[in-house]
Amino acid sequence: MFKKFSPSADIAGQTPVKSSVQRAIRAAVLSQWKIEPETLEAIWPKKEGLVHVKCREHVSIYTVHGEPIIIQHFDGPYYPTLRLVHKYPYILPKVGVDRGAIRFLLAGAPMMCPGLTSKGGYLPPADAALPAGAPVVIHAEGKEHAVGIGVTKMGTEDMRRINKDVGVELITYLGDELWALKSL
Amino acid sequence: MPSKKNQAPTTPAPAADEPDGPPPPEPVPPVQVLYCAVCSYPPEYCEFGSSLTKCKEWIKETHPDLYEKYYSEDALTSKVGTLSLEAQAKLEKEAAKKEAKAEAKADAALKKKLASQVTIKRIERNKRKHVTSIHGLEAFGVDLKKAAKQFSSKFATGASVTKDVQGRDEIVVQGDVSYEIVEMIEAEAGVLKGIPPDKVDVVEEKKKKGGD
Ligand SMILES: [Zn+2]
Numbered sequence: 039m040f041k042k043f044s045p046s047a048d049i050a051g052q053t054p055v056k057s058s059v060q061r062a063i064r065a066a067v068l069s070q071w072k073i074e075p076e077t078l079e080a081i082w083p084k085k086e087g088l089v090h091v092k093c094r095e096h097v098s099i100y101t102v103h104g105e106p107i108i109i110q111h112f113d114g115p116y117y118p119t120l121r122l123v124h125k126y127p128y129i130l131p132k133v134g135v136d137r138g139a140i141r142f143l144l145a146g147a148p149m150m151c152p153g154l155t156s157k158g159g160y161l162p163p164a165d166a167a168l169p170a171g172a173p174v175v176i177h178a179e180g181k182e183h184a185v186g187i188g189v190t191k192m193g194t195e196d197m198r199r200i201n202k203d204v205g206v207e208l209i210t211y212l213g214d215e216l217w218a219l220k221s222l
Numbered sequence: 223m224p225s226k227k228n229q230a231p232t233t234p235a236p237a238a239d240e241p242d243g244p245p246p247p248e249p250v251p252p253v254q255v256l257y258c259a260v261c262s263y264p265p266e267y268c269e270f271g272s273s274l275t276k277c278k279e280w281i282k283e284t285h286p287d288l289y290e291k292y293y294s295e296d297a298l299t300s301k302v303g304t305l306s307l308e309a310q311a312k313l314e315k316e317a318a319k320k321e322a323k324a325e326a327k328a329d330a331a332l333k334k335k336l337a338s339q340v341t342i343k344r345i346e347r348n349k350r351k352h353v354t355s356i357h358g359l360e361a362f363g364v365d366l367k368k369a370a371k372q373f374s375s376k377f378a379t380g381a382s383v384t385k386d387v388q389g390r391d392e393i394v395v396q397g398d399v400s401y402e403i404v405e406m407i408e409a410e411a412g413v414l415k416g417i418p419p420d421k422v423d424v425v426e427e428k429k430k431k432g433g434d
Contacts, residue, residue: 125254137305138305140270217262
């Protein structure tokens, strides 16, 4: 989504979000992420205005004080930015890729099932299986911090069973052109 | 990870349903992540960037403990993880190649900047009307769209970013403003920063006879 992203070409405009809409976004984020209301309040205080940065191809970024914190595509789920997940690593369910897949991920490639199901990879156990379309934080073998934010293209149990094709598509990742922008 | 029990994103997750009781009243403090001053990644990912040599120097100097953690003999053998030795060797070769490439690119960019020239051309449209075209600003890191906007508000006239016949980007400003633009560059006005005045050329293009 942000492999190539330049503010001058890709941002159509920035507008403050109406407070009724902010309330709706806050409620949706609280239901979609595993985050305590007071922690969200610390990240995005109710008094501070959320700014909607409208980008090409129906991508929205929401910023607080210029700092990107939330990403949305069309009216899909809300994704945290990678910098936000580094600060609060537990807010999304996690998957992991093996070491061999890291350089493909850093080149912006979607994550194929074998990289997630191999010994170095990680998928949630069956009793915490994720459906297709779930936002996930992507960790990497042997690394402490997340390397990307993605969305499952099939359920995690299907990834194990089918074990081919794309398992997780990238939303944003370490070193993409959104990563480079600390503020908008 | 405090808890592995994650909810699917579509189901609402009232925090009070958590088995470990009501949520703490205080916000959870953020994890402070160190980022590499050279490549901007968390240092554990420097090995995948394009500046590993410089990253290593930086971390050795500023965080010797982390240098030990990531680059000691032990760390190097254990991090290979489930990757085969062969694949690891390939990865290291890639990294070296990437680094060389990035350096060559930086060199080329610098050379290009040194060799670059800004050309301001006064073009005659008819007897009394002119337009001014500007080439080469992008080589000095100027955002052309912003520069065009600056010209158009400064001269209260039309200014746009287009491509010339050769496909190079140019800014076209309505009216003859060539000398005003030279002055703006000398004064480093707005986005026109860091352009050495001796790299700026002003030329005139007369209307060819028999033209429209
Ligand atoms: Zn680095």
